[in-house]
Amino acid sequence: MLKFDEQKQIDSINGVLALRPEIEKVVDEIQQRGFDGIYFIGIGGTWASGMQAEVYMRGRSSIPIYVENGAEFITTGNKRFTKESIVIFSSVTGSTEEMVKAIEKVREAGAKVFGFIDKPDAPMVKLCDWCISYPMNEQLKFYMVANRLMFNNGEFPEYDQYNAEMEAHLARALVEVEKEADQWAAGFARDKYEYFKARPDMPHYFVGGGNQWGATYSYAMCYWEEQLWIRTKSITSAEFFHGMLEVIDAETPVTLFIGEDEQRPLAERVKGFLPKVCKNYTVIDTKDYELKGISREFRGSVSHLVMHAVNNRVDAHMEEEFRHPMVIRRYYRQFDY
Numbered sequence: 001m002l003k004f005d006e007q008k009q010i011d012s013i014n015g016v017l018a019l020r021p022e023i024e025k026v027v028d029e030i031q032q033r034g035f036d037g038i039y040f041i042g043i044g045g046t047w048a049s050g051m052q053a054e055v056y057m058r059g060r061s062s063i064p065i066y067v068e069n070g071a072e073f074i075t076t077g078n079k080r081f082t083k084e085s086i087v088i089f090s091s092v093t094g095s096t097e098e099m100v101k102a103i104e105k106v107r108e109a110g111a112k113v114f115g116f117i118d119k120p121d122a123p124m125v126k127l128c129d130w131c132i133s134y135p136m137n138e139q140l141k142f143y144m145v146a147n148r149l150m151f152n153n154g155e156f157p158e159y160d161q162y163n164a165e166m167e168a169h170l171a172r173a174l175v176e177v178e179k180e181a182d183q184w185a186a187g188f189a190r191d192k193y194e195y196f197k198a199r200p201d202m203p204h205y206f207v208g209g210g211n212q213w214g215a216t217y218s219y220a221m222c223y224w225e226e227q228l229w230i231r232t233k234s235i236t237s238a239e240f241f242h243g244m245l246e247v248i249d250a251e252t253p254v255t256l257f258i259g260e261d262e263q264r265p266l267a268e269r270v271k272g273f274l275p276k277v278c279k280n281y282t283v284i285d286t287k288d289y290e291l292k293g294i295s296r297e298f299r300g301s302v303s304h305l306v307m308h309a310v311n312n313r314v315d316a317h318m319e320e321e322f323r324h325p326m327v328i329r330r331y332y333r334q335f336d337y
Helices: 006-017 020-033 045-058 070-075 097-109 123-127 138-152 159-198 211-225 264-277 296-322
Strands: 038-042 065-069 086-091 112-117 130-132 204-208 232-236 254-258 281-285
Touching: 006 138, 006 159, 020 112, 020 130, 020 138, 038 045, 038 070, 038 097, 045 065, 045 086, 045 138, 045 211, 065 070, 070 097, 086 097, 086 138, 097 112, 097 123, 112 123, 112 138, 138 159, 138 296, 159 296, 204 211, 204 264, 211 232, 211 254, 211 296, 254 264, 264 281
Parallel strands: 038 065, 038 086, 086 112, 112 130, 204 232, 204 254, 254 281
Antiparallel strands: none
8 A cells, every 4th residue: 555554553543542641631620720712723724623623512512612713813813712711723843824823812812722733842832831742633632622621511421431442443443444445545546637637727626514524625725735736626515505516517526525423414415416417526425434343423523534544545546646746835835925
């Protein structure tokens, strides 16, 4: 398999899961201290991860949870935000311009900050009241925070069973997803190369809902646009029928992400529509993957991680087919703008 290190993947997931005592200690302190709102602040992919955490909690918890785009928070602010608010954010380098300014604004307001920063020596670490440094897997980190918040709020009685299953099985289950998806992903990438060779200006449409929306949005923008330089358009499953459906025809490339949370029926409605007008669509459904050891009632909470595992294989084969290393950039961080 291209660019696949099985043991490294397993160690990475298990390493994050092993952070649970540290995360619990911080979350417990936050809730004992009190707050008037929890704000996930991000930009680009980290904003998308915040959206996933917010929608996960929205229908499960009475805790006031908000997600803010870092650049918009700098310019617009939020009147609900006070010195009693708590900010949670994630950063790889700790140097993204919008996030540095946003967290500085948070500190000026007197609010507390819980950061996940991959580099423990990044300057932004000094802006945090609590900081945990471990590379990658921000989506899982955010969900671990969300789960502890809900448990402490009396809204997640299955917390111990949930964590026992995840810590015993999740890393292996996600590796098996990648193995199972690899052959399909190779064919998908070949088809996309042939299509875009003939139609380079046609955007590829991505659709998803619930905790798949963050995955849909970030995959279209941060992976295909930023890293592969392919034009895309992303839309929520709920909004698909209020505009996008009218531009879909037989040849329009569409990929639909379907997860297993409460918004699954919205994506299933799109799935039912696409065959009536389009012959160039793809459905990726997390329900198709086994996830051995994970109970049915918990699958929805990790379906965004399953989608990420599938897309890891798509990325590897897209890079190969398009002969386009995903590490190169035309403009991003190449000069001041």
